[in-house]
Amino acid sequence: MGKLVEALEREGYRDGESLFGAPYDFRHAPAAEGQANRELSRFRRQLRALVERASRANGDKAVVLVSHSQGGYFTMDFLRRSPLSWRRRFVKHYVMASTGAGGFVVSMQFFASTGNDSSSSPPSPATAMSLPSVGRTLPSRFTALPSPVAFGDDTPLVVTRNKSYAARDMSAFLAAAGLPPDMVRLYETRELPVALNLGAPLVPVTCVNGVGVPTTEMLVYRDGLDGTPEVAYGDGDGVVNLASIVALDKVIGGDPRQEYYRSVRIANMSHRGVVSDPVALQRLVGENLVVTSAEDTRVM
Structure with missing residues (x-):
């Protein structure tokens, strides 16, 4: 600032x-x-x-x-x-x-990443929250996840060989990304209601x-969520x-x-x-x- x-x-x-x-x-x-x-x-x-x-x-x-x-x-x-x-x-x-x-799509990449030190640093505002293992469990990380309020229920945001994930599928996505059940419940009970009731x-x-700046709009994982995705950009x-x-x-x-x-x-x-x-x-x-x-x- x-x-x-x-x-x-x-x-x-x-x-x-x-x-x-x-x-x-x-x-x-x-x-x-x-x-x-x-x-x-x-x-x-x-x-x-x-x-x-x-x-x-x-x-x-x-x-x-x-x-x-x-x-x-x-x-x-x-x-x-x-x-x-x-x-x-x-x-x-x-x-x-x-x-x-309603959050932003690139935040989903942070959860999908295994958090290896060799991975590239994500852009602001989540750079400081990309620390290995710890960053994936910070409550503020959930705030950035795409919400159905903005992205709808059916728009694919992350696509794998076997499944695609829209904003309404966030719990399933987090589980597939390896978050433990208690962290998925934290998202469902604490942060998702905030996103849905933003007023x-x-x-x-x-x-x-x-x-007018290229912005991650969809992530395509061909080798699993721990791989490097192909990125489709939008506005x-x-x-x-x-x-x-x-x-x-x-x-x-x-x-x-x-x-x-x-x-x-x-x-x-x-x-x-x-x-x-x-x-x-x-x-x-x-x-x-x-x-x-x-x-x-x-x-x-």
């Missing part, structure tokens, strides 16, 4: 005064309603306190929340679990960058995504598929309770480029973050 921070500072924001950071532990992921997650609960408490403190320090103004990639899932979870009256009081606008509504945060939202930002980006229009924009929703798609822009490329930053800051004014408070 460094380049974005610099761009905002050029617009008059000041670190610790009107610009604040909210780091999170990428190993964790939002859990289904009614299920405990101490790390996420602590993050929500800290973020709520930060928002309120930032508001007080700036004349009780509502804040603008900004997230990138996986941070979008944390922020959506935070907003949906916050009282609506609190959201309306403290959140003026939420800008979600490089996040789809509008009911605060003004602008979604900013790159498109997206190089990580998040266009189908997941388009699904935002339905998941957020399609909710009649969502009063303001805007989707901005930047041509030929990568996942990271949305918050680092000069052209994207000009668009992001000029058309979205300064929709309100440079006197607002940003929490990122």
Whole structure:
């Protein structure tokens, strides 16, 4: 987020005064309603306190929340679990960058891989989660798996000699990839319900995504899931598929309770480029973050 921070500072924001950071532990992921997650609960408490403190320090103004990639899932979870009256009081606008509504196909390759050290590093945002054996069991890895919300029930995403796997077949795919039953159940009971029930945060939202970059759309394994797949590419930002980006229009924009929703798609822009490329930053800051004014408070 460094380049974005610099761009905002050029617009008059000041670190610790009107610009604040909210780091999170990428190993964790939002859990289904009614299920405990101490790390996420602590993050929500800290973020709520930060928002309120930032508001007080700036004349009780509502804040603008900004997230990138996986941070979008944390922020959506935070907003949906916050009282609506609190959201309306403290959140003026939420800008979600490089996040789809239904995961991305390349994440399935990470699970299929045996995790040998010789394997090539996967692209952001999952590079840090690709460690041998450990990475396959991090709850946050499940968040990135394709959801039927975006990819439908029948679109083949992984194809082997004997079987094809669509978004609805994710449990069978994970089992075939060698995950133990308890980890498959973790996906089914904690992360899949979150993906299926992702909904509008009911605060003004602008979604900013790159498109026009070749993005893994289907993986074909001819020698088993532990082999090297042939990759069919489609549209997206190089990580998040266009189908997941388009699904935002339905998941957020399609909710009649969502009063303001805007989707901005930047041509030929990568996942990271949305918050680092000069052209994207000009668009992001000029058309979205300064929709309100440079006197607002940003929490990122």
